[in-house]
Amino acid sequence: MPHSVDAAFLALPYEKLAAHALETATHQGARYADFRFERLKGQDIHLRNTSIEQLSNSDTVGYAVRLVYNKAWGFAAGYELTTAAVERTVTEAVAVAKQLAALGADPVELAPEPVHKGTYVSAYEVNPFEVPDADKVTFLTSINQAVLASKQATYADFSLSQVLENKFFASTEGTRTTQQRVRVHGNFNAVRVDPKTGTFDSMRSLAAPVGRGWEYMTKGYDFMAAAQEIPGLLEEKMAAKSVEAGRYDLVIDPTNLWLTIHESIGHATEFDRVLGYEANYAGTSFATLDKLGKLQYGSPFMHVTGDRVAEHGLSTIGWDDEGVAGQQWDLIKDGVLVGYQLNRQMALKLGLKRSNGCAFADSPGNVPIQRMANVSLQPAADDTTTQELISRVERGIYIMGDNSWSIDMQRYNFQFTGQRFYEIKNGKIVGQLKDVAYQATTTDFWNSMEAVGGRNTYVLGGAFNCGKGQPGQVAPVSHGCPSALFRSINVLNTAQEGTA
Amino acid sequence: MKSTEIIDRILSLSQADDCIAIVEESSLANVRWANNATTTNGLSTSRTVLVIAIRDRRVGTVLRRYVDEAGLEALVREAESACELREPAEDFAELEGQTETPANWEAPAIATNTAVFKPLIKPLAQAFSQAEAESQRLFGYAEHSRTTTWLANSRGLKRRHDQNKGQIEMTAKTADFAASSWIGQATADFTDVDAGALVTSLRQRLEWSKTKVELPAGLYDTLLQPSAVADLLIYAYWTAAARDADEGRTVFGKAGGGTKLGQQLAPAGVNLYSDPAESGLEVANFEVVGGSSSYASVFDNGVSLSRTNWIEDGKLAHLITPRSWAAHQNTTATPYIDNLIMATPGTKSLEDMIAGVKRGLLVTCLWYIREVDPQRLLLTGLTRDGVFLIEDGQIKGVVNNFRFNMSPVEMLSAITESGATVPTLAREWGDYFTFAKMPPLLIRDFNMSSVSQAT
Numbered sequence: 015m016p017h018s019v020d021a022a023f024l025a026l027p028y029e030k031l032a033a034h035a036l037e038t039a040t041h042q043g044a045r046y047a048d049f050r051f052e053r054l055k056g057q058d059i060h061l062r063n064t065s066i067e068q069l070s071n072s073d074t075v076g077y078a079v080r081l082v083y084n085k086a087w088g089f090a091a092g093y094e095l096t097t098a099a100v101e102r103t104v105t106e107a108v109a110v111a112k113q114l115a116a117l118g119a120d121p122v123e124l125a126p127e128p129v130h131k132g133t134y135v136s137a138y139e140v141n142p143f144e145v146p147d148a149d150k151v152t153f154l155t156s157i158n159q160a161v162l163a164s165k166q167a168t169y170a171d172f173s174l175s176q177v178l179e180n181k182f183f184a185s186t187e188g189t190r191t192t193q194q195r196v197r198v199h200g201n202f203n204a205v206r207v208d209p210k211t212g213t214f215d216s217m218r219s220l221a222a223p224v225g226r227g228w229e230y231m232t233k234g235y236d237f238m239a240a241a242q243e244i245p246g247l248l249e250e251k252m253a254a255k256s257v258e259a260g261r262y263d264l265v266i267d268p269t270n271l272w273l274t275i276h277e278s279i280g281h282a283t284e285f286d287r288v289l290g291y292e293a294n295y296a297g298t299s300f301a302t303l304d305k306l307g308k309l310q311y312g313s314p315f316m317h318v319t320g321d322r323v324a325e326h327g328l329s330t331i332g333w334d335d336e337g338v339a340g341q342q343w344d345l346i347k348d349g350v351l352v353g354y355q356l357n358r359q360m361a362l363k364l365g366l367k368r369s370n371g372c373a374f375a376d377s378p379g380n381v382p383i384q385r386m387a388n389v390s391l392q393p394a395a396d397d398t399t400t401q402e403l404i405s406r407v408e409r410g411i412y413i414m415g416d417n418s419w420s421i422d423m424q425r426y427n428f429q430f431t432g433q434r435f436y437e438i439k440n441g442k443i444v445g446q447l448k449d450v451a452y453q454a455t456t457t458d459f460w461n462s463m464e465a466v467g468g469r470n471t472y473v474l475g476g477a478f479n480c481g482k483g484q485p486g487q488v489a490p491v492s493h494g495c496p497s498a499l500f501r502s503i504n505v506l507n508t509a510q511e512g513t514a
Numbered sequence: 515m516k517s518t519e520i521i522d523r524i525l526s527l528s529q530a531d532d533c534i535a536i537v538e539e540s541s542l543a544n545v546r547w548a549n550n551a552t553t554t555n556g557l558s559t560s561r562t563v564l565v566i567a568i569r570d571r572r573v574g575t576v577l578r579r580y581v582d583e584a585g586l587e588a589l590v591r592e593a594e595s596a597c598e599l600r601e602p603a604e605d606f607a608e609l610e611g612q613t614e615t616p617a618n619w620e621a622p623a624i625a626t627n628t629a630v631f632k633p634l635i636k637p638l639a640q641a642f643s644q645a646e647a648e649s650q651r652l653f654g655y656a657e658h659s660r661t662t663t664w665l666a667n668s669r670g671l672k673r674r675h676d677q678n679k680g681q682i683e684m685t686a687k688t689a690d691f692a693a694s695s696w697i698g699q700a701t702a703d704f705t706d707v708d709a710g711a712l713v714t715s716l717r718q719r720l721e722w723s724k725t726k727v728e729l730p731a732g733l734y735d736t737l738l739q740p741s742a743v744a745d746l747l748i749y750a751y752w753t754a755a756a757r758d759a760d761e762g763r764t765v766f767g768k769a770g771g772g773t774k775l776g777q778q779l780a781p782a783g784v785n786l787y788s789d790p791a792e793s794g795l796e797v798a799n800f801e802v803v804g805g806s807s808s809y810a811s812v813f814d815n816g817v818s819l820s821r822t823n824w825i826e827d828g829k830l831a832h833l834i835t836p837r838s839w840a841a842h843q844n845t846t847a848t849p850y851i852d853n854l855i856m857a858t859p860g861t862k863s864l865e866d867m868i869a870g871v872k873r874g875l876l877v878t879c880l881w882y883i884r885e886v887d888p889q890r891l892l893l894t895g896l897t898r899d900g901v902f903l904i905e906d907g908q909i910k911g912v913v914n915n916f917r918f919n920m921s922p923v924e925m926l927s928a929i930t931e932s933g934a935t936v937p938t939l940a941r942e943w944g945d946y947f948t949f950a951k952m953p954p955l956l957i958r959d960f961n962m963s964s965v966s967q968a969t
Contacts, residue, residue, distance in 0.1 A: 065604050068805040075580035091558035093580045106557050113628045116635050118642060120551045147599050207762040212769030213889060214762055291548045293653040294685040379558035420884045422896045424968035427917050429894050431886060451886060453964055484655040485544055486945050508887045511919035512961040
């Protein structure tokens with residue numbers, strides 16, 4: 015049953031403040047203005063073994079005024095909940111636009127969007143902020159106890175983050191939306207130390223961050239089963255043979271592949287990067303406008319969508335932070351680049367009549383910028399299993415779980431590691447490997463994809479805090495994908511890297 | 515309600531054994547530009563109220579980014595009730611006691627605004643026009659923040675710190691994006707920023723980029739500019755918690771137990787330290803801790819900070835150690851400090867060092883640095899916005915970018931020459947860790963693992 019918006023948020027005076035802000039902005043000469051009011055509740059719990067190292071609660075309330083003055087943006091944010099303070103914030107936003115006018119601005123034009131009025135609440139069962147802290151700590155402690163009871167792990171850490179996000183948006187165009195989203199991310203990390211040799215390694219549980227409530231912790235991912243399995247796997251991994259560097263066929267599990275999608279497709283198809291808006295920071299993209307409709311990004315069956323509507327997606331919204339309704343669209347179809355992620359300003363630059371709704375600000379103090387939609391690789395129409403993909407491999411590695419990741423500033427060259435690496439010989443898993451990293455160029459990698467698994471292998475993974483922009487902002491985003499088979503990928507031995 | 519009134523009210527409402535109240539007022543002005551025109555900008559203000567309640571050695575922590583007078587009692591009670599959940603804290607230590615009230619305790623915080631960028635406006639506007647005329651593109655970002663922190667506890671401790679912090683970064687590209695250069699500078703107030711000189715430096719780098727040299731992956735003698743050195747050593751600093759090393763779970767632990775303290779990591783004469791009073795890099799001279807970890811303890815809030823040598827004459831001298839872990843290990847507390855300086859006997863400028871290189875690479879800055887193997891602290895990442903081939907002391911042209919795989923700890927032993935230490939802005943971590951002074955370092959056999967097509 016859908017939840018209603020938190021009563022404490024509804025009791026805040028955002029309607030009155032919005033009306034005053036928009037009226038003041040118009041009076042001061044703004045051609046367009048919007049007012050965004052937010053409350054962000056957060057709780058982080060960190061257990062070091064069975065002790066709470068940190069349990070912190072945060073609650074942020076504030077608002078932002080964004081306006082177009084003489085074709086340039088002006089933005090200011092405040093926190094005092096009075097009409098006088100809001101008026102001051104509007105004046106500051108105008109002053110910002112005026113003070114920087116001599117530098118010249120990229121003239122602001124916004125793609126049209128229908129006026130929306132409504133309320134959106136994300137799909138979850140149990141609001142984590144209504145679960146007693148004692149219950150949460152008892153649950154997390156029981157998991158760490160199980161990890162430590164194995165004697166195969168020396169230490170166990172558990173980190174849990176939970177967010178309740180409320181946003182109210184109003185613009186001079188007439189849109190008025192109220193939203194509530196809930197998300198959680200928890201995982202434990204088992205560490206094994208061999209004091210005699212001074213060697214150590216770790217292995218993490220594979221729970222994805224999700225747009226769900228506390229129910230994901232208790233029944234969405236089986237933490238207890240993982241706590242009982244992972245210490246043994248960790249001990250086995252430390253004793254496993256070190257990989258021989260070279261080319262291997264890879265079967266990549268969704269728990270690892272989501273991150274490769276995020277970095278090599280998600281960020282590469284952000285249109286602000288194509289335009290150079292991120293050139294000084296996050297970087298640009300090789301997937302430039304001249305390649306739209308032409309670039310063979312990957313194998314002919316590769317189908318990647320962008321969306322802000324997938325159930326439990328971390329980027330899923332009712333309306334974005336420019337008042338654009340959530341949508342779904344193609345980014346890569348039949349292996350060819352066919353779309354980008356946009357905000358209203360960028361949609362016009364691309365010659366489109368409407369934004370696909372990718373504006374997001376991570377807090378009331380930050381301006382909305384183009385942020386990532388849920389970017390997902392679609393599964394095969396048949397019911398190909400991961401085991402069937404593995405059976406096609408003569409010499410390869412099956413990779414589970416994400417770990418280290420890095421990609422260059424145009425999204426060509428990447429390197430990823432993982433949590434677990436299983437050696438495949440003649441279609442069968444024969445044991446674990448260690449010291450594995452795979453390195454490739456984006457289009458080489460995706461064109462080497464020979465097959466994807468069916469819907470039965472599809473998992474929604476994601477990132478809780480993807481960073482971008484200046485000043486820096488974080489955004490939650492999901493990526494669904496099946497298992498997939500890649501041929502002849504360069505694998506490094508990380509223990510040998512950098513040793514002369 | 516004034517911030518000091520909020521603090522007084524929290525402490526008077528407290529029914530716990532002890533209470534720590536921290537209030538921060540912050541303002542941040544920023545402007546961003548791309549393709550020779552501004553894109554986004556902003557001015558934001560915020561106030562953060564943090565209450566740490568301590569009862570029977572148990573800790574409860576609550577943070578609010580908005581609270582009115584009527585909500586203060588509920589805030590304090592929430593922190594106190596959070597104590598009930600906890601076991602006695604492993605990192606318990608007696609709170610710091612009575613201090614003299616700072617003379618400026620009651621003075622209001624001074625907010626910044628976009629007027630602070632005034633020294634930039636004219637030279638930047640000129641640079642945009644010039645770049646447009648010459649088919650070049652300028653991108654960049656400037657920000658300035660002012661943060662006032664008031665910290666007090668129920669033992670009578672009162673501390674205040676006012677932090678001015680700013681940075682400017684600029685990237686120049688040719689119109690086809692085939693060549694790129696970057697420069698960054700940290701600043702307190704922009705009065706020391708010569709935007710015209712920054713642009714001139716960028717243009718020189720683009721000039722060097724007219725000749726292109728393709729080089730394969732491999733081991734190269736590499737001259738790292740101070741920004742790149744800062745990014746690598748900041749990561750190593752973030753890994754230097756004593757407790758983690760004592761437990762054998764970082765690169766600073768050693769076989770047989772214990773840590774690498776005392777081991778020679780770098781050539782003699784190399785020092786790495788933090789100092790809250792470092793000229794130009796001044797930061798709070800007392801601890802401000804929102805949550806405990808192996809790096810810091812909430813019980814240490816308000817503890818005085820002073821210069822700490824992490825590496826002394828090439829040997830690992832100290833690890834980051836809160837008071838509780840120091841007591842546990844019967845050693846001295848050496849808390850985390852928010853700046854990092856490498857000092858060496860080197861006195862040469864970057865230009866003089868280039869002149870002395872027979873054959874090697876000059877790296878402007880690094881990007882997307884991530885940990886690959888914690889055992890060695892192997893890091894991966896990319897060179898960015900200018901890798902140049904040096905032959906016989908001369909820049910021969912721009913080289914393709916590389917992905918590197920290299921441990922900053924192992925790198926220290928491969929230093930073959932260091933230059934004069936200068937203020938720098940770490941390209942990747944500079945927005946979190948702004949205050950650094952580093953020398954350029956010449957590293958033997960820096961591992962460029964593969965070629966990146968990015969320009």
